[in-house]
Amino acid sequence: MQRRQFLSALSGVAVAFATRSYAGTSPGNDKVTIMQFSDDGKPLGRVTLAKVRKDAEWKKILSPLAYEVTREQGTEHAFSQPGYDRHEPGLYRCVCCGNALFDAKTKYDSGTGWPSFWQPIAAENVREITDHMFGMTRTEVRCALCDAHLGHVFDDGPKPTGLRYCMNTVAMRFVAQHKL
Numbered sequence: 001m002q003r004r005q006f007l008s009a010l011s012g013v014a015v016a017f018a019t020r021s022y023a024g025t026s027p028g029n030d031k032v033t034i035m036q037f038s039d040d041g042k043p044l045g046r047v048t049l050a051k052v053r054k055d056a057e058w059k060k061i062l063s064p065l066a067y068e069v070t071r072e073q074g075t076e077h078a079f080s081q082p083g084y085d086r087h088e089p090g091l092y093r094c095v096c097c098g099n100a101l102f103d104a105k106t107k108y109d110s111g112t113g114w115p116s117f118w119q120p121i122a123a124e125n126v127r128e129i130t131d132h133m134f135g136m137t138r139t140e141v142r143c144a145l146c147d148a149h150l151g152h153v154f155d156d157g158p159k160p161t162g163l164r165y166c167m168n169t170v171a172m173r174f175v176a177q178h179k180l
């Protein structure tokens, strides 16, 4: 196992991703504190967990598109994925690791064709990284627990935050809140 991780770390892509992923954290810090939520959206408290790393396995676990989006910073086509316009009550979890990301209560119709939220379920559950690629300043949003690329956040959202978390449908797994 050790050897396999070492070998995968040798690949240029893995090294590039790892370097970028650590941008906001101290070197060697492989733990992250997140807020855990039950499937019906109740906060269960903060926990400190080791970051989820499955470099060799993501491809087997994820659909090709989910892999491209979450592990290679891709973007699904607008209006293309079933569920982008879903508005049922429930919880959105990371498709890779299950970390709770958004409550459906904060989802709104942005008209963009991507699921849009005005706030993450807990600030510590996502990580925001500002980049200046292509001459634009953009803020990327990642899962704090496994570093999955989720989408970007913009400042043209609705009240109360004025933010628009523009996510990829395939980066999240929806857990419907069933009526009791």
Ligand SMILES: [Zn+2]
Pocket: 094, 095, 096, 097, 098, 099, 143, 144, 145, 146, 147, 148
């Ligand atoms: Zn994740």
